[in-house]
Each structure stands twice: as structure tokens, then as C-alpha cells.
Amino acid sequence: MNILIAGLIFAQISQLEFNYITSPQVAGDSFDITIVAKTATGDTFRYNFPGLLKTTRDDFWSYCEPQLVDFYQGVCRRKVRVSIADTLRLRCEASGIIGYSNQFRVIPNYPERLLILCPGESIAPGSPEGKLSHPVNQTAGIGFSISVFLVDNWFNPVSFRSDMVYLACTDSFAQLSSGNLINGKITLPVTLRRAGTHRIIARIDDTSIRPDTSVSFDVFPNIFSxxxxxxxxxxxxxxxxxxxxxxxxxxxxxxxxxxxxxxxxxxxxxxxxxxxxxxxxxxxxxxxxxxxxxxxxxxxxxxxxxxxxxxxxxxxxxxxxxxxxxxxxxxxxxxxxxxxxxxAKTKRIVTLHPDTIRAGAVITIEATLYDANDKIIKGKYTQFAVTRGNGIMLDSSGLTDTAGIIRARFVCSGANSNETDSITITADDYTHTIGIFIEGDETVLAGRPIAFPNPFGYNQDRTEIQYFVPTSCNVEMAIYDPFGNLVITKKFRPGEEGAKNGINKISWDGRNGKGKKVANGVYVFKVWGTVYTKKVFDKELRIAVLW
Structure with missing residues (x-):
């Protein structure tokens, strides 16, 4: 019943009349319209009902906003805006009745952005994206053209500027050009070189104009060449x-x-x-x-x-x-x-060195490096390292000379007894190991202290003192000047270096207890050990200092 009544009411509408719309209007800017629903007798149809508003340019998109309008007492008064710049009419439909406005012109708004069109794309002013996009795949090394438009916010071309357009691309090897807009448009040649999916970016110097990035498109390799x-x-x-x-x-x-x-x-x-x-x-x-x-x-x-x-x-x-x-x-x-x-890569190392040395003796190890062709290797970085024993390398690395030879010094002054030290020589990824037998120092083993070097000062800033402790005990050492005055003293607890059972090594840098260098002369080093109050050993040694 309600449907029937509504049908009878709306059937009385005879025409929809627009007020006169002036020209030009500006795309995207709102303007006032009035639409009056009239009966066949020319009276206003005073009922409330909806209507559908369009432009005569509507196609895939609607260029009018809003699209749905309401009539109150047969009259629609409101602001509308049109997004496309063109000459057109407004069209309103209500209950099967269609009315048209007068024809008026819509011009572009102020320029706001750039718009890139790649091959396969066409401009669509007033649409949400500004273009119909079916980009064509490209081939590396083959040029094509793109178009750049200066447009307003609704993608209507604006033709009164001639800014310089600059291009960039996700292909860092792309061959790009630049040029001035002519009436708000320019066509530029582009050649992409790197296969893959890419985009092109366009900008101008005016930062108030938004740059544009093209849709993604594929670039395929060219022919095999x-x-x-x-x-x-x-x-x-x-x-x-x-x-x-x-x-x-x-x-x-x-x-x-x-x-x-x-x-x-x-x-x-x-x-x-x-x-x-x-x-x-x-x-x-x-x-x-x-x-x-x-x-x-x-x-x-x-x-x-x-x-x-x-x-x-x-x-x-x-x-x-x-x-x-x-x-x-x-x-x-x-x-x-x-x-x-x-x-050349090291494939063989030949060494020359003593098989047996005394503790404390400094020897030179000579190594000759050969490659896969059994030729000497010049300028090869070589490393020496003691991997077993108490010896040390005084020269740990260097380069071979023009004869393919490198020399390095070795000393073992801390042997508590006879021992065999292992030394590895490494060049590239090749490693050669040698063994040297060390005879313990008989002087130290017999209980007499030694110092090396002695004298010292002019050749080395400290001397190493070795002495033998027969049993675990408290050890005290003292150094006196030529007049018997105490220079420095130090105590060692049982088990630590200086008071362990066997050979001990300590060093003296030629300074007194206040850290000042002593004068040139012969100094007396004394060392003794006690268990409770009983001395278990008492030794002394003279050390010369020459600065």
C-alpha cells in the first residue's frame, strides 16, 4: 500500500529545473545550485525525496560531488563541485524524471602536481588516479617516450607554465633527459638499460609542485649479443x-x-x-x-x-x-x-737453524719459501710463533727478501730443565714446524743467579734476572748501590713468580724505589729465601748499569 502511494506521489513530478549556473567554474571548487521539482501545471512538488546528480561527462568515473542529493519540499539547494575541467551540464534524476542544467564551462584549478604518462597510458582528467593505466613492457636499451603534464589536484592539465622538468629512475643506468614544459606538457625520450621492474620520477624546481612517480612497468632483456x-x-x-x-x-x-x-x-x-x-x-x-x-x-x-x-x-x-x-x-x-x-703461493719451506742451543742463547732461524713451481717467493709475508716450550720469537713476522729468505731471532732463557721447543712458520695457508732442543742453563741450575743483558741500559731498558729456588719459601730480593745503600727491595710469596720452586725470572728497569733512574755503576743484587726464620738459600750477583 505504501509503495503504491509513493508511486502515485512521485508520478506527479513533471520536470526538474536548475537555476542558471555561471561560467566559468573552477575544478574542485564548490558552487551553489538550486533544483526545483515541478508538476505538469508548473507548481512546486512539495514533498521530500532523493535525487541522483551527475555531469554529462560522467563515464568510468563520476565527476560531480555529491552524487546523491535530497529534495526538501520539492527543492534541492546545496553546494556541489565538479572535478573535471570541460564544458558540460549537470544532470539530475529523480523518480524517472531527468533534468539538465544550462551548459557551463569548468576551468582547471591552480597547478599542484606533475603527472607522468608512460606508453600504454592515457590522461583521465578529473579521475581519482588521473589516467587510464595499461603500461606497456619495455626492452632494455631501446628508447621510448613519456609525457609529463602539469596538473591541478584533480589531474586537469594546467597550460600556462614552462618549468624545467627533471627525470629520475629506479634504474641507475637509465639514459634520461630533461626539458621545459610547453603549455604545461612535455614529451621526453627515455632509455632504460637494466632489466627488471622500474619506475620513473618527474620533478621541477618549484617545491610547491608535487613530483610524480610512474606506475611500475617491466623492462625485459634484449637479444643475446x-x-x-x-x-x-x-x-x-x-x-x-x-x-x-x-x-x-x-x-x-x-x-x-x-x-x-x-x-x-x-x-x-x-x-x-x-x-x-x-x-x-x-x-x-x-x-x-x-x-x-x-x-x-x-x-x-x-x-x-x-x-x-x-x-x-x-x-x-x-x-x-x-x-x-x-x-x-x-x-x-x-x-x-x-x-x-x-x-706465488707457499708450497714448501726450507729452514736453516741449530738443532740444539743453550738456554739464554739467541739464534737466527732462516726460512726459504718455494711455490708450486719450486721457485723462490719474494716479498711474501711470513709469521713465526712458538707453539710449545718457554722460548720466544724476537722477530714474529716479516717479508721474504729477493732471495726468498726471511730470518727471525729466537731465544729461550726460561728453561727450568732440558726441553724441546716447537716453532711454526706460516706463509699463506702453508705451515712448517721445526723443533729446537734447549739445554737448561747449568749456572742457574747450579744455584748461581744470572742477568741478561749485563751490563744493560744503553742497549736495553731492563735486565732479566734468573735464579734457582730449591724449595717453596718466602723470597726477598734487594739491590744495593756501590756504597751499600739500598736501592730497591721486593718480597715474593711462595708459589708466585720469584718464589716458585725451580728457576724464577724477574726484571729490573734500573730504577730505585721512587721510580727514578739510578746512576751508572755496578750494583749488587741479593736474593734469599726463608722458611719460618731459617734461610734456605742466599745468593748475590753484580749487575752493571750503563745509560
Missing amino acids: NLCLLLPGEELLPGDTTSLIYQTPGKTGAPLRQYVKEPFVVRVIPTDACYNRVYSYPPRADLDTVYLASDFAMRVEPSYVALTDTACFIVTFDSTGENQNLWVIGKAHESYRSKVNIE
Whole structure:
């Protein structure tokens, strides 16, 4: 029943009349409209009901806001805004009755942003995104054009400015151009080099104008036209614009050093002219058959490889040298010469040294280094380390000389008894171990203290004193000047260095108890041990100080 009554009421509407809308209006700015519902007799239809508002330019999008309006007592008064700049009419529909406004013009608003159109896209003024977007895939190294518009907030072109437009791209190797807007628009050539998914960014110097970023689009590799040889340490650099051979076009990273007669892996990758990897189609179909070449003696396994994606070779160079070249050759393509440094690597160490020494004696260990070709190695960094025993290396590392020899000094002054010290000599990843038998110092073992060096001061800023403690006890030492005056004294508890059973080592830096240097002269070192109140040993030694 209610539906029937409503139908009867609305059926009485005969026409919808708009007030006159002046021109021009501004896109996005609101303006007042009045729509009156009238009966066939020309009276106002005084009921409340909704209506649908559009423009005569509506298509995929509606360019009028709001779209739903309400009539009160047959009249609709409100503010509306139109987003598209064009000549058009407003259209209102209510209960099957349609009314149109007068034709009026809408002009663009103030410029607010840029809009990029890539191939496959068309501008759509007044729409939410500003364009119909079906971007076309591109090919690396092949140019195409983009259009840049100066637009208002509703993507209507604004044609009265001529700012300089600058482009940027997610492809760091892209070839981009710039230019001035002409009537708010410019078309610019672009060439992308790196395969992948990319975007283009446009901006102008005026920071009040928002830059624009294009939709994402794919860039595919071009046809197979290059062979790229990668040494260990190098990786493919797609899109690279470098053309100078010494800058290794198409590659990033530096070749790792290689060693004579040690195999290493070389990769060969098929690429387009922009160094994008090219895949065979159909999958696993041979793109080429390739082999390696060099001006230097080398061995390669395998000799030939059918190239489908990445070819791998095992390469061994027979001699040392810098900048030894290597390149790949195919049926129709050939790479540029890559350079690799082939160094000597230690494969054998021959030593010259005494087999047996006395404790405290300083000896020189001589080591000669040889490579895989049994040739001496010059300038090789070598390390020495005592891995067993009480000895120390006075020279722990250095470089071999022009004869492939390095010398290092060794001393063992702390042997409590006879011992064998082990010394490792390391160069590259090769380690050679030698053994030296140390005879304990008979003087110290017999109970007489010794000092090394003695005299000291001019040659070394301290002396090492060794003495033998026959049993665990409290030990006290004292040093006196030539006139018998006490210079310094120190006590040691049982078990600590200076009071342990066996040979003990302490040092004196030639200073008194106040930290001041003593005068030149001969000083008396005394050391004694006590258990309760009984002395178990009492020794002395004269030490010369010469500054």
C-alpha cells in the first residue's frame, strides 16, 4: 500500500529545473545550485525525496560531488563541485524524471602536481588516479617516450607554465633527459638499460609542485649479443654503461688474487648489449658453444661448453705474473680481455737453524719459501710463533727478501730443565714446524743467579734476572748501590713468580724505589729465601748499569 502511494506521489513530478549556473567554474571548487521539482501545471512538488546528480561527462568515473542529493519540499539547494575541467551540464534524476542544467564551462584549478604518462597510458582528467593505466613492457636499451603534464589536484592539465622538468629512475643506468614544459606538457625520450621492474620520477624546481612517480612497468632483456666472463670476486652488473675495458664493463667487484697451479672457477654468462642476463628459449636450448683463451700458459676444463644459461670452467695458470689475460670465444661473440693476477703461493719451506742451543742463547732461524713451481717467493709475508716450550720469537713476522729468505731471532732463557721447543712458520695457508732442543742453563741450575743483558741500559731498558729456588719459601730480593745503600727491595710469596720452586725470572728497569733512574755503576743484587726464620738459600750477583 505504501509503495503504491509513493508511486502515485512521485508520478506527479513533471520536470526538474536548475537555476542558471555561471561560467566559468573552477575544478574542485564548490558552487551553489538550486533544483526545483515541478508538476505538469508548473507548481512546486512539495514533498521530500532523493535525487541522483551527475555531469554529462560522467563515464568510468563520476565527476560531480555529491552524487546523491535530497529534495526538501520539492527543492534541492546545496553546494556541489565538479572535478573535471570541460564544458558540460549537470544532470539530475529523480523518480524517472531527468533534468539538465544550462551548459557551463569548468576551468582547471591552480597547478599542484606533475603527472607522468608512460606508453600504454592515457590522461583521465578529473579521475581519482588521473589516467587510464595499461603500461606497456619495455626492452632494455631501446628508447621510448613519456609525457609529463602539469596538473591541478584533480589531474586537469594546467597550460600556462614552462618549468624545467627533471627525470629520475629506479634504474641507475637509465639514459634520461630533461626539458621545459610547453603549455604545461612535455614529451621526453627515455632509455632504460637494466632489466627488471622500474619506475620513473618527474620533478621541477618549484617545491610547491608535487613530483610524480610512474606506475611500475617491466623492462625485459634484449637479444643475446654479449659474453660476460666473471672471475672469482666479480659479479654481473646489469645495465652498466661503462665502455672502457680497464673499468670492466658489465661487472662489479674486483677479481680475487689467484695462485699459480691452483685451479679456480670462471663463469661465462650470456647477456644483451646492456649486460642483462639472457635466458635461452625454449629452456635449455643452446645459445652458443664457448671456450676460453689466453695469451698465457694455462689449463682449462672442460675445453668447450654448450651455453644455455651460465657456463663454468676450471682454470689453472702455470706461471706467476700480474694482469694475465683471459677471455671467452663463441661462434658469433667474443668477450673483452679480463685481467687476473697470478701470485706465488707457499708450497714448501726450507729452514736453516741449530738443532740444539743453550738456554739464554739467541739464534737466527732462516726460512726459504718455494711455490708450486719450486721457485723462490719474494716479498711474501711470513709469521713465526712458538707453539710449545718457554722460548720466544724476537722477530714474529716479516717479508721474504729477493732471495726468498726471511730470518727471525729466537731465544729461550726460561728453561727450568732440558726441553724441546716447537716453532711454526706460516706463509699463506702453508705451515712448517721445526723443533729446537734447549739445554737448561747449568749456572742457574747450579744455584748461581744470572742477568741478561749485563751490563744493560744503553742497549736495553731492563735486565732479566734468573735464579734457582730449591724449595717453596718466602723470597726477598734487594739491590744495593756501590756504597751499600739500598736501592730497591721486593718480597715474593711462595708459589708466585720469584718464589716458585725451580728457576724464577724477574726484571729490573734500573730504577730505585721512587721510580727514578739510578746512576751508572755496578750494583749488587741479593736474593734469599726463608722458611719460618731459617734461610734456605742466599745468593748475590753484580749487575752493571750503563745509560
